[in-house]
Amino acid sequence: MTSSSPMVLTVLLFASLTGLLVLAPRSSPLPPAKEEEVAGPVVVGDGKGGGGGRGGGVGGEDDDLALFRRATLDAGESPAAPKVAFLFLTNSDLTFAPLWERFFEGHGDRINVYVHADPAARLRLPPTRSFRGRFVAAKPTKRADATLIAAARRLLAAALVDDAANAYFALLSQHCVPVHSFRRLYAALFPPKEAHHHRLPSYIEVLAGEPQMASRYVARGEDAMLPEVPFDRFRVGSQFFTLARRHAVLVVGERRLWRKFRQPCLSPNSCYPEEHYFPTLLDMADPAGVARYTLTHVNWTGSVHGHPHTYTAAEVSAELVADLRRSKNNTYDYMFARKFSPDCLGPLMDIADTVLFND
Numbered sequence: 504m505t506s507s508s509p510m511v512l513t514v515l516l517f518a519s520l521t522g523l524l525v526l527a528p529r530s531s532p533l534p535p536a537k538e539e540e541v542a543g544p545v546v547v548g549d550g551k552g553g554g555g556g557r558g559g560g561v562g563g564e565d566d567d568l569a570l571f572r573r574a575t576l577d578a579g580e581s582p583a584a585p586k587v588a589f590l591f592l593t594n595s596d597l598t599f600a601p602l603w604e605r606f607f608e609g610h611g612d613r614i615n616v617y618v619h620a621d622p623a624a625r626l627r628l629p630p631t632r633s634f635r636g637r638f639v640a641a642k643p644t645k646r647a648d649a650t651l652i653a654a655a656r657r658l659l660a661a662a663l664v665d666d667a668a669n670a671y672f673a674l675l676s677q678h679c680v681p682v683h684s685f686r687r688l689y690a691a692l693f694p695p696k697e698a699h700h701h702r703l704p705s706y707i708e709v710l711a712g713e714p715q716m717a718s719r720y721v722a723r724g725e726d727a728m729l730p731e732v733p734f735d736r737f738r739v740g741s742q743f744f745t746l747a748r749r750h751a752v753l754v755v756g757e758r759r760l761w762r763k764f765r766q767p768c769l770s771p772n773s774c775y776p777e778e779h780y781f782p783t784l785l786d787m788a789d790p791a792g793v794a795r796y797t798l799t800h801v802n803w804t805g806s807v808h809g810h811p812h813t814y815t816a817a818e819v820s821a822e823l824v825a826d827l828r829r830s831k832n833n834t835y836d837y838m839f840a841r842k843f844s845p846d847c848l849g850p851l852m853d854i855a856d857t858v859l860f861n862d
């Protein structure tokens with residue numbers, strides 16, 4: 504067995520997780536209730552100056568580590584009906600909140616919303632019902648940067664700690680919209696006959712052999728990723744995923760690969776750490792436990808400066824929704840889609856009941 508076999512890597516990942524727990528301050532073996540008090544709430548309000556942001560960027564991680572430790576310690580599953588955690592990563596207004604509200608309507612007991620809003624962003628729209636008071640302590644984020652990984656891990660940790668019933672964690676942005684009803688999403692995530700939820704798959708794209716990968720692999724320096732991430736284990740996939748709880752726990756407790764991926768990029772234009780960390784980690788740790796595709800449609804045709812096609816109001820139609828739902832090989836359905844410009848809100852609301860959420 505070579506050192507890069509999945510089994511060895513899985514063991515190493517768990518070893519690093521165990522290491523994290525062992526390194527936790529030994530002097531204060533706090534009982535869980537006490538720790539709860541000390542650590543405070545994980546959802547901090549409406550994001551107006553309430554950030555946790557001591558030491559910006561991915562640098563100062565002490566407060567993150569306390570949260571991550573909590574998230575891996577109270578990682579148990581709940582006997583209650585499973586919920587879906589919607590994790591919004593944003594640096595501008597949540598323009599589509601009214602559409603999400605329509606999507607959530609009648610399912611309040613099956614959903615939780617969490618928002619990581621870049622502290623520098625001035626959000627002008629007041630949070631709507633499901634988003635109110637659901638902002639987590641946030642730190643600055645930058646496009647195509649490891650700060651996006653850090654923010655996603657922060658959202659996962661907050662959602663893990665906040666509600667043991669959160670069974671799936673969907674990472675979304677302010678430009679994402681739902682393209683099926685919540686009922687349909689829930690039925691797809693939790694097949695009715697599935698008695699045990701602990702082996703449900705994560706929906707994350709995992710690709711190898713893409714043309715840009717060689718340059719992205721060396722973006723931090725020739726051997727910077729070694730020995731933890733040999734090139735043949737390096738993966739790429741869309742930033743937006745829907746993770747099962749056990750994988751959210753794994754991500755939040757993971758240190759070995761994160762130490763590699765958080766290294767500064769010498770060449771920012773060919774780095775995109777947020778598209779590599781999660782697929783690489785999960786493909787190493789549990790290759791059979793991931794679906795290898797994402798539930799979030801994106802259209803890279805005619806992409807400009809690394810941005811996907813952004814739909815405008817004139818493009819919104821029932822036909823578009825039908826196209827967005829279909830995967831290329833027709834074996835699965837997309838549940839969410841991006842990227843939509845703010846002017847799409849009206850046209851999308853107009854077809855919400857008749858088209859978007861008609862199932």
Ligand SMILES: *[C@@H]1O[C@H](CO)[C@@H](O)[C@H](O)[C@H]1NC(C)=O
Pocket residue numbers: 794795796832834
């Ligand atoms: C369809 O695509 C998905 C994602 O790329 C892949 O996992 C699946 O095996 C494909 N199915 C077929 C029948 O080709």
Ligand SMILES: *[C@@H]1O[C@H](CO)[C@@H](O)[C@H](O)[C@H]1NC(C)=O
Pocket residue numbers: 802803804805806812823826827
């Ligand atoms: C993808 O974007 C291109 C424009 O860049 C557009 O012509 C095409 O219709 C889009 N595809 C879908 C499925 O919306």
